Amino acid sequence: MRGRLRRAYESGRESARSGRADADATPGETGVASPAAPGPAASPAATVVGAQPPAAMHSSTVSRDDTEVPHALRIAAAWCWRLIVIGIVTWALLKIVGTISIVIIPLTVAMLLSALLAPAVGWLLKAHFPRSLATGVVLVGGLAAVIGTLTLVVNEFIQGVPELSEKSSQGVRQIQDWLKTGPLHLSDSQLNRYIDEAQNWINGNTERFTSGALSTAATLAEVLTGTVLVLFATFFFLRDGNNIWRFLVRLLPVAARWKVDDAGRASWATLGAYVRATVLVAFIDAVGIGIFLVIFDIPFAFPLAALVFLGAFIPIVGATLSGVVAVLVALVDSGPVTALIILGAVIGVQQVEGHVLQPLIMGRAVAIHPLAVIIGIAAGVVLAGIAGALVAVPLIAVLNTAVRRLAARTVPDTPPDAVVVASQAP
Structure with missing residues (x-):
């Protein structure tokens, strides 16, 4: 064993000597001038004066030419083409929906x-x-x-x-x-x-x-x-x-099923709450305005109350327009004084609806900003007429709930009928 170790040591020394001899025989590689390497070679950490540093490659660039474009411009261009694609897809969906609107x-x-x-x-x-x-x-x-x-x-x-x-x-x-x-x-x-x-x-x-x-x-x-x-x-x-x-x-893919199921069921609950609350609010509006019509003996009290009930399904706009019809009938039937009283009653009922009934009955789950309601109704009227105005607000409420649930980082609750299989520890 001692002899083997001695021979291995001598062999290692011989290899080191031969390596140094080869290095001395090729001075161009160690920084000494030679025909193959004229002048000393720069070390990796050396800085060459007057030379342009190479352009840094970013993870978002696919070629060196992209680095010549400012980063802000590249981000703006990326947003633009993505928005264009989304706009084209949305336009195509609207065309399809318009074609099969009867369904x-x-x-x-x-x-x-x-x-x-x-x-x-x-x-x-x-x-x-x-x-x-x-x-x-x-x-x-x-x-x-x-x-x-x-x-x-x-x-x-x-x-x-x-x-x-x-x-x-x-x-x-x-x-x-x-x-x-x-x-x-x-x-x-x-x-x-x-x-x-x-x-x-x-x-x-x-x-x-x-x-x-x-x-x-x-x-x-x-x-x-x-x-x-x-x-x-x-x-x-x-x-x-x-x-x-x-x-x-x-x-859907297995990984997306629980999220989509949770968002869909929450959206359905929101739609149900919105529709039932709207019916209740419309009924209260119709009864409130109808009582004033009966008190002042305005003709068509019941049809006008029914018109107010139907108009209340279009938030903010519908009940106001139906109330204007009641005011016009009162003006024709009983004169300007009674018409002003009916107008005050309509405005009072609208204020009670907007500040008391809507927040109390609908709650925070279906709370939508009035600006979103107005824009949605206007877009619905342009796209689908009266039907679009009726559907716009519940659609916004459903999408609001669905997007919030899908964007939430929390994991949906485990369904009660789910079976969880756990592996045994080794």
Whole structure:
């Protein structure tokens, strides 16, 4: 063993000597001038005066040319092309939705009705009703309530039209007298000229109004088809909505299922709370304004209250416009003093709704800034008319809840029926 160690030591010394000899034989590699390496070689840490430092490569650059572009400009360009792609995709989706709006709008209305009627179905299920029977009873009961209300409104309106027409003529004559004797002091010739201009404008736009009416008559089949689709979709949403949602969630990757399921169920709860709160607020608005209409003996009190109820489904704007109609009817029927009182009642009810009912009933879960509500309603009117105005605010509320849940860093709670498999420690 000692001899082997000695031989290994001598072999290592011989290798070191041969290495130094080879280094002395090639002086160009050690910094000494030679034909192959003229001049001393610079050390790695040396700095060459007058030379431009190489451009630093960034993780966001793919070539040296990108480093010549300022970082802020590269970030702005990256944002721009991504926004362009998002805009193109959004435009394509809007075109698709506009093309199949005859299907999208009934399905949206069916979802709103399902969110409204779902608690009633749940009560019947707790009473041990079969699911199909509970859904049918709730759907038929809701349909009967809507048809009965519309029948009462139409009958009362038909009965009061002659009286309202007569009072409207009297109101027009009072306005003409006020224009003559009031601060404007208009003459008969001026009044006749303005009346003739208004009549000419109506005659000139008769064709447009008629074509609109014909177009409306032509879409009667589409309305009937949409109504049937709403009824069928509402029935199946109420009966099989949970199974439909599970099927859609299972189409997603496994890693995203829990997050999407949590966001979807929270959004559905928000939609249900919004619809039920809106119905309650609309009912309170209609009762409040209707009481004043009855007290001052305004004609069409019940139809006007029903109009306020329907208009309240368009937040901020709808109830105000329906209240203006009630004020105009009061002006024609009972004069300016009563109209001012009804206007004050409408404004008071709106203030109570905005500052008491909305925060108290809807709560923080569906709280939306008024600016977002106004912008959403305007966009909905431009894109889909009245239906867009009705759907805009609940859509914003649902998207608000979904985005908040998806952006949250917390992990959703484990479902009660989940099975957790744990490996045994080694």
